[in-house]
Amino acid sequence: MTTPAPSRRSLDNDLFLRALRREHTPRTPVWMMRQAGRYLPEYRATRAKAGGFMDLCRNAELCCEVTLQPLDRFGLDAAILFSDILTIPDAMGLGLSFAEGEGPQFARPLRSVAEIDALPEPGPEDELRYVMNAVRTIRSALGNTLPLIGFAGSPWTLATYMVEGRGGHDFAKVKALALNEPDAFDRLTARLARTVTQYLLAQIAAGADAVMVFDTWGGVLAPHAYQRLSLQPMQAIVAGIKAVAPDVPVILFTKNGGHHLADMADTGCDALGVDWTTDLATARERVGGRVALQGNLDPVTLFASPERIRAEVARVLHSYGPGSGHVFNLGHGILQQTPPEHAAAMIDAVRELSPAYHVG
Numbered sequence: 001m002t003t004p005a006p007s008r009r010s011l012d013n014d015l016f017l018r019a020l021r022r023e024h025t026p027r028t029p030v031w032m033m034r035q036a037g038r039y040l041p042e043y044r045a046t047r048a049k050a051g052g053f054m055d056l057c058r059n060a061e062l063c064c065e066v067t068l069q070p071l072d073r074f075g076l077d078a079a080i081l082f083s084d085i086l087t088i089p090d091a092m093g094l095g096l097s098f099a100e101g102e103g104p105q106f107a108r109p110l111r112s113v114a115e116i117d118a119l120p121e122p123g124p125e126d127e128l129r130y131v132m133n134a135v136r137t138i139r140s141a142l143g144n145t146l147p148l149i150g151f152a153g154s155p156w157t158l159a160t161y162m163v164e165g166r167g168g169h170d171f172a173k174v175k176a177l178a179l180n181e182p183d184a185f186d187r188l189t190a191r192l193a194r195t196v197t198q199y200l201l202a203q204i205a206a207g208a209d210a211v212m213v214f215d216t217w218g219g220v221l222a223p224h225a226y227q228r229l230s231l232q233p234m235q236a237i238v239a240g241i242k243a244v245a246p247d248v249p250v251i252l253f254t255k256n257g258g259h260h261l262a263d264m265a266d267t268g269c270d271a272l273g274v275d276w277t278t279d280l281a282t283a284r285e286r287v288g289g290r291v292a293l294q295g296n297l298d299p300v301t302l303f304a305s306p307e308r309i310r311a312e313v314a315r316v317l318h319s320y321g322p323g324s325g326h327v328f329n330l331g332h333g334i335l336q337q338t339p340p341e342h343a344a345a346m347i348d349a350v351r352e353l354s355p356a357y358h359v360g
């Protein structure tokens with residue numbers, strides 16, 4: 001493994017990293033999950049130049065272009081690598097495609113123990129080098145202006161797509177496989193955890209300042225199943241990153257995972273993403289100041305009027321309350337039909353209203 005770049009790079013705007021470390025900041029930093037995406041006309045124009053979505057992901061220059069678009073438009077406090085969580089299963093040979101309007105699909109979903117045990121562990125500078133090239137290109141374009149977030153999917157969330165072959169509804173196939181073949185399923189999540197760890201460490205070496213693990217589907221599991229299938233592999237990832245890059249903040253986000261926040265904080269991560277179904281006040285109580293919190297405006301709020309958006313921003317800031325350790329974000333990805341000027345209203349409101357929570 002290559003040595004990670006120095007994690008305490010000196011940045012013009014390091015509010016995001018300081019908030020993740022629960023250090024004092026003069027205001028609350030803000031970025032948006034899926035901030036580069038189809039709600040922006042400039043994204044749609046670049047995407048049209050690239051061809052398909054994966055063609056865009058494989059083109060470092062165009063990845064960089066779309067990563068910078070929301071920063072230029074809104075002045076956010078962090079950049080996030082433009083890529084996808086499904087790059088890893090694609091590199092494992094499952095045959096990823098994005099049918100227009102249908103979401104991701106795999107041509108060769110995993111169906112048997114033999115297929116699980118035959119899966120390769122793709123190397124970040126081999127099959128996934130295009131992602132690292134995007135990180136290097138973005139890092140060099142950002143210079144020392146802003147932090148860059150690297151990311152990956154959680155092993156459980158990747159496994160749901162790999163077994164179901166597409167986004168799930170009842171997750172019957174993947175849950176049945178986990179019940180019928182528990183040992184093989186543990187080998188699958190362990191293999192994904194190793195691959196994700198190497199992938200995130202390589203993103204750090206290539207210039208990411210913090211990393212986030214997206215566990216979009218952890219919230220569909222019963223509590224005991226969550227512990228084994230989702231949390232344990234994420235814990236292995238946190239441990240693997242901390243062993244090599246102890247100063248790089250790690251954010252875990254389980255959508256609909258409000259009742260797991262205390263256990264998630266025990267993994268040794270630095271911050272937790274929170275969706276809008278848990279109040280930040282409740283979340284803060286559950287984690288007892290051990291980690292920073294990121295969230296949690298309902299993305300649908302951005303369909304309301306700018307005045308209403310501002311009031312909802314005020315509510316989120318008030319819910320977290322005074323003090324450090326809050327990164328403002330949506331509770332999930334920004335929706336495709338969102339008017340960009342409504343996202344701007346949210347960001348302006350955070351800039352204007354949050355300093356009152358950071359006095360003294």
Ligand code: CP3
Nearest residue numbers: 033034035036037053081082083084085103104214216333
């Ligand atoms: O946040 C960012 O701006 C960085 C980019 C990013 C994308 N996907 C770009 C993308 C990130 C962080 C992701 C993560 C991701 N991808 C997750 C976890 C986060 C979450 O939303 O829960 C998941 C589950 C995926 C899998 C995936 N990729 C889905 C469900 C889709 C949407 C399919 C559709 O057609 O609606 C994608 C495609 C995708 N990934 C798009 C973008 C901008 C849209 C593709 C397009 O341009 O057509």
